Amino acid sequence: MLLRRGGLRRERHVCYYGLALMSISRDEVRRIAELARLELDEPTLEALRADLARILDYVAELDTVDVSAVEPTFHAPPIDARLRPILPSTPLLREEVLAAAPRHEEGAFAVPRILEGS
Amino acid sequence: MTTARLDEPAWRLRDRVARGECSAVEIAREALQRIEARDPDLGAFLWMDAEGALASAAQVDRARASGQPLGPLAGVPVAIKDNLCVRGTPTTCASKILEGWVAPYDAHVVERLRAAGAVIVGKTNLDEFAMGSSTERSAFRVTRHPLDRERSPGGSSGGSAVAVAAGMVPLALGSDTGGSVRQPAAFTGIVAIKPTYGRVSRYGLVAFASSLDQVGPMASDVRGAALGLDVIAGHDGRDATCSDRPVPEHMAAADQPARGLRVGVCRDGLEGCEPGVVRALELATQALRDAGVSTHDVALPHARLGVSVYYLIATAEASSNLARFDGVRYGLRIERGDALETTAATRATGFGPEVRRRIVLGTFVLSAGYYDAYYLKAARVRTLIIRDYEAVFARCDALLGPTSPTAAFRLGERLEDPLSMYLADVFTLPPSLAGLPAMHVPFGRDERGLPVGVQLVGRPFEEPTLVRLASALESRAPR
Numbered sequence: 001m002l003l004r005r006g007g008l009r010r011e012r013h014v015c016y017y018g019l020a021l022m023s024i025s026r027d028e029v030r031r032i033a034e035l036a037r038l039e040l041d042e043p044t045l046e047a048l049r050a051d052l053a054r055i056l057d058y059v060a061e062l063d064t065v066d067v068s069a070v071e072p073t074f075h076a077p078p079i080d081a082r083l084r085p086i087l088p089s090t091p092l093l094r095e096e097v098l099a100a101a102p103r104h105e106e107g108a109f110a111v112p113r114i115l116e117g118s
Numbered sequence: 119m120t121t122a123r124l125d126e127p128a129w130r131l132r133d134r135v136a137r138g139e140c141s142a143v144e145i146a147r148e149a150l151q152r153i154e155a156r157d158p159d160l161g162a163f164l165w166m167d168a169e170g171a172l173a174s175a176a177q178v179d180r181a182r183a184s185g186q187p188l189g190p191l192a193g194v195p196v197a198i199k200d201n202l203c204v205r206g207t208p209t210t211c212a213s214k215i216l217e218g219w220v221a222p223y224d225a226h227v228v229e230r231l232r233a234a235g236a237v238i239v240g241k242t243n244l245d246e247f248a249m250g251s252s253t254e255r256s257a258f259r260v261t262r263h264p265l266d267r268e269r270s271p272g273g274s275s276g277g278s279a280v281a282v283a284a285g286m287v288p289l290a291l292g293s294d295t296g297g298s299v300r301q302p303a304a305f306t307g308i309v310a311i312k313p314t315y316g317r318v319s320r321y322g323l324v325a326f327a328s329s330l331d332q333v334g335p336m337a338s339d340v341r342g343a344a345l346g347l348d349v350i351a352g353h354d355g356r357d358a359t360c361s362d363r364p365v366p367e368h369m370a371a372a373d374q375p376a377r378g379l380r381v382g383v384c385r386d387g388l389e390g391c392e393p394g395v396v397r398a399l400e401l402a403t404q405a406l407r408d409a410g411v412s413t414h415d416v417a418l419p420h421a422r423l424g425v426s427v428y429y430l431i432a433t434a435e436a437s438s439n440l441a442r443f444d445g446v447r448y449g450l451r452i453e454r455g456d457a458l459e460t461t462a463a464t465r466a467t468g469f470g471p472e473v474r475r476r477i478v479l480g481t482f483v484l485s486a487g488y489y490d491a492y493y494l495k496a497a498r499v500r501t502l503i504i505r506d507y508e509a510v511f512a513r514c515d516a517l518l519g520p521t522s523p524t525a526a527f528r529l530g531e532r533l534e535d536p537l538s539m540y541l542a543d544v545f546t547l548p549p550s551l552a553g554l555p556a557m558h559v560p561f562g563r564d565e566r567g568l569p570v571g572v573q574l575v576g577r578p579f580e581e582p583t584l585v586r587l588a589s590a591l592e593s594r595a596p597r
Binding site: 024029032034035036037039048051052054055058062067071072074075076082084085092093096097100101102103109111113 | 446456474
């Protein structure tokens with residue numbers, strides 16, 4: 001019920017953001033690429049921006065339908081998910097999993113420094 | 119011995135093995151020879167497992183010799199799309215980011231195939247991470263159309279389609295998120311089934327868009343595809359979305375007459391189709407009437423929005439699923455100063471342009487300020503598409519329409535224009551968004567000699583109805 005109320009509140013934003021008004025700047029693409037952990041050079045960012053602008057322009061066709069009173073679908077129906085019993089099973093062998101990793105040390109994945117001074 | 123056994127469908131090969139008319143090892147050798155002879159200029163395979171194939175085949179022959187019961191795919195050579203894990207073999211998703219990664223376990227569908235006596239011959243090419251409709255987006259090689267090397271076999275399961283269409287195997291597995299078994303089947307003139315969402319476990323399938331992904335069989339005939347579905351369908355607790363409904367006999371449904379079924383014919387979007395595609399639909403409609411099926415004109419008013427809905431939802435899900443490729447656990451790592459920089463450099467180097475484009479688009483539509491306008495709106499329109507189908511299925515048992523607006527297009531024709539590539543999926547996307555079973559059935563050729571055919575769409579879990587109709591079409595298809 002709480003979720004439902006949240007969904008209704010969001011409705012106002014949907015009206016506020018008309019898709020047709022959207023365009024996308026190079027800075028915006030740079031920010032998104034950072035969020036997606038992709039290190040991209042300027043020509044690549046510009047090419048992406050142009051592609052995204054065209055795609056976003058195309059999907060603006062969704063503005064032609066009024067969905068303000070329609071519930072969203074996040075999973076294709078029918079989904080008959082069931083809880084499963086938790087039973088002992090044979091896990092993957094640690095050595096096999098680690099063998100497929102780029103680097104491992106002492107039975108663990110090895111990564112570059114994460115924290116300052118560590 | 120003159121051998122053309124591989125030109126026979128999967129079910130007949132299995133019967134020959136069971137009756138002792140030929141050994142599984144002979145068939146496996148023939149498949150491996152054909153791959154060696156035909157694949158160099160087709161590019162269907164990324165990895166061949168001759169040793170493993172011969173060992174599995176020998177096991178089938180030993181089981182037969184000792185009088186043990188044989189599985190439903192005993193001795194049948196099968197190719198596996200390279201986004202499905204096969205223990206001990208490379209699983210790359212045709213991406214540099216997974217190059218060299220060897221799967222430490224079998225996907226559920228691969229376990230099922232092995233248990234059924236199938237002989238796995240290798241891994242097939244795809245658009246990187248199954249993102250594409252031409253198999254040109256593989257990081258490793260281009261797959262070519264068997265009838266015209268300058269044309270695409272479609273995608274993303276283009277390698278599996280060509281392995282079947284070129285007679286290298288009678289059965290292959292692909293994955294279908296928005297049409298990736300159906301469209302390449304249409305381009306190459308084979309049969310493919312995208313099962314109902316939840317019919318087949320995705321355990322061991324590298325995830326692309328989790329609310330859409332399904333594994334599906336691709337085969338040289340309707341019964342072969344139905345047999346493939348019989349083997350891979352059914353409950354598996356390792357995929358929480360996998361249904362525990364009983365699995366009906368799909369291959370047996372091919373022998374049931376289609377007479378009396380009601381089929382809706384959807385002509386929306388035909389104005390954007392090639393004449394050969396339109397003609398195939400008209401001929402198939404008439405063929406179903408000849409088989410005693412009643413046909414009814416129906417409309418799916420929101421299906422035209424499927425491309426927009428799909429490319430917002432699927433990219434959003436992909437951006438989340440592909441976050442796991444961080445340079446830590448699998449394959450590639452481009453070492454930089456710290457962990458974050460290493461991850462960003464690894465991903466930028468390891469992912470190809472289409473995957474990067476979809477990750478960025480998906481991250482954008484999920485980001486603060488845009489989620490409601492794009493992702494949530496797409497999810498609401500998805501509901502309208504589902505309602506359209508519900509209305510139609512209240513009075514029809516299945517739907518008939520095109521699978522692809524065109525026959526096989528030329529390599530390179532759509533590569534530089536992502537949107538034109540996305541529009542290739544216009545007819546396959548709506549059933550995927552609704553989670554419905556859908557099937558491609560070949561139906562003749564166009565004026566250039568390229569395969570064309572039709573798509574059947576069914577109610578949830580009613581794949582047997584599709585098989586009945588497909589069987590009626592197959593027996594009436596133009597030669």
